[in-house]
Amino acid sequence: MNISTKVMGRLARYRALLTDYFPKEKTHIFSHDLAAMMGLSASQIRRDLMCLGYFGVPRYGYEISELVKHINNVLDASKLHHVAVVGAGNLGRALMTFLESRRATLKIVAAFDDDPDKANRVLNGVPCFHMDLVEEVVKRDDIRIAILCVPGAVAQRVTDLLVKSGVKGILNFAPVPIRIPVGVVLEEIDLTSALERVAFFTNNRANAPKEKRHADR
Amino acid sequence: MNISTKVMGRLARYRALLTDYFPKEKTHIFSHDLAAMMGLSASQIRRDLMCLGYFGVPRYGYEISELVKHINNVLDASKLHHVAVVGAGNLGRALMTFLESRRATLKIVAAFDDDPDKANRVLNGVPCFHMDLVEEVVKRDDIRIAILCVPGAVAQRVTDLLVKSGVKGILNFAPVPIRIPVGVVLEEIDLTSALERVAFFTNNRANAPKEKRHADR
DNA sequence: TAGATTGTTAATCGATTAACAATC
DNA sequence: TAGATTGTTAATCGATTAACAATC
Structure with missing residues (x-):
């Protein structure tokens, strides 16, 4: 199927x-x-x-x-996945809290950030490492999936590093599209454009797509 | 068009x-x-x-x-919109910071939360009010759009209150679908299912949708 | 049995891609 | 001019909906 x-x-x-x-x-x-x-x-x-x-x-x-x-x-055919949050700013930390323990098969095992103050601490229940340790920790902890919450300007660079380190799936919250090689799975969530979309249709009723609240027959 | x-x-x-x-x-x-x-x-x-x-x-x-x-x-045909964040937990506060000042036409003017400790304070640069004041503040500040970050269990109740108060567009981050009347615009972002989607395709390459990195001709 | 709901096929709808004449 | 790139139409693809025989 x-x-x-x-x-x-x-x-x-x-x-x-x-x-x-x-x-x-x-x-x-x-x-x-x-x-x-x-x-x-x-x-x-x-x-x-x-x-x-x-x-x-x-x-x-x-x-x-x-x-x-x-x-x-x-x-859940896929069994347990180790997940890392990359970029431990406001959004990254909120996602750690929000997403952790929602699904038994997805475990957030590490966070990474550039800021030396955040490294080697436990943030929102997740051990945080300096970005320099990405490759080492990803391999050591068998991290397959990364949640990317870094600024747009470094998103592609960090992505390349993650892919090189062995990450196979990326959920991208950075406000720019990223490119990945074949074989890596990518899902992009652009929060800003989502908000803009709501705003646009909110007083452009003429343009609004039709509602989707149906009953059968 | x-x-x-x-x-x-x-x-x-x-x-x-x-x-x-x-x-x-x-x-x-x-x-x-x-x-x-x-x-x-x-x-x-x-x-x-x-x-x-x-x-x-x-x-x-x-x-x-x-x-x-x-x-x-x-x-931006739609000019300036006032936006409220409803539910000032981790995610709500992160979104305040992340989304504020991204677009000049979208201004986050208020946050709401049930927690009395959060009311009447400024959180992440946004004045926070108790949920009881939704109707009053939405009307007073002409808030058209709500970013919904409340727990799933109360999402529908809060939505109904927002709509009753005059909100015309909702960006829903609560982990349940909400129902809205015709005339209100809704965009749903299910963070948990987005992560699950990445995980699913990450080691189910057989099922993975084809890549989308094309060149022309 | 009669009526409601299912699984599944066919029809419709919408979005993406390919193709190409126009044009700079 | 020749070649590259555009705007736009037609073809393709994929997703949703409608319809209905099967069935509990």
Whole structure:
């Protein structure tokens, strides 16, 4: 089965919703109910769930515990990943706190920063090292994924260093696009442009894309 | 001209790149150079720029200052927006610092939090109020956009309050989807699922979507 | 049984890419 | 002029939605 980035992202969100924010006493859910909660169409939910190899029952819907179990199977096929936060400024430190312990399979094991004052201390529960030690620590701790929160001006340089050190996946919050070699996975989140996007559509209703709050049929 | 969310987001990124991270001495740029820097195709760049009403010159490319001016015209048609950060935890405070002063047209004028210790103080340069004052302050300061950084469990309740108070656009970082009425603009950024997405594709190369680093022809 | 919901296929929609005439 | 690059159209690709037979 070939799972696209979009489907994969939605599966993660279905799981989060069902495990963390759903009444424990409910055992089953219909595609249209999940759709309503997610702000998607029921068709899309059903299509997404097709990749799981788990099937609901007409009239009863999907059994939540089974559904979550199958999403786990697909998503966490990858076992435990060690993650590093690179750039321990405000954003980097906030992400350490926010992302740590959300997923058992993703563990933030190190932070890196240029600032000598931050090196060799524990910041937000994560040991912080000087940027000079990236290669050493990445190899030593088998760090596969980096969350990049450095200033735009050094983003590409730091990326090259991370890739050279063996990092295989990067989540980039720096405000510039970075280039990576084939074989490395990249996800870019541009916070500034996300805010600008909201602002733009906020009083340009004429341009606003149509709403996406559907019901089925 | 009808500009999609995607095009709009890319225009914002072109502008950021050209204004903040591009050598000052260069006056012109070709579509394929911008494409290489952004990790996109030249075709896509040219198509995106079509909505600007500004035209490049064959053989000379696009004049950067003019290009930026036209992107400004389109993107900031909306003039100044007042923005509030709702939920002044680690993430909220980091975003205050990170997003403030990035765009002259977007000004963070208030933060809100449930914690009485945070109320009536200035946090990261932004005056913080107790959540009880949302309606009053939003109206008083004409706040149009909210950056939502509250825990998932209260996200919908807080959203309803914001919308009732007159907020027209929401950038949601809470880890659950929220529902909004027609007429309000919503952008959701799920940080946890973004990280999970990187992790998933990081050692599932078979599933990885194809790379996107093209050249033209 | 009758009615509701599923899995899946076909149709639609939108976004990206390729191609190329125009043009500097 | 010749060659490179543009704007724009047509072709392709991928994602979403609609429709419906299967089925509980």
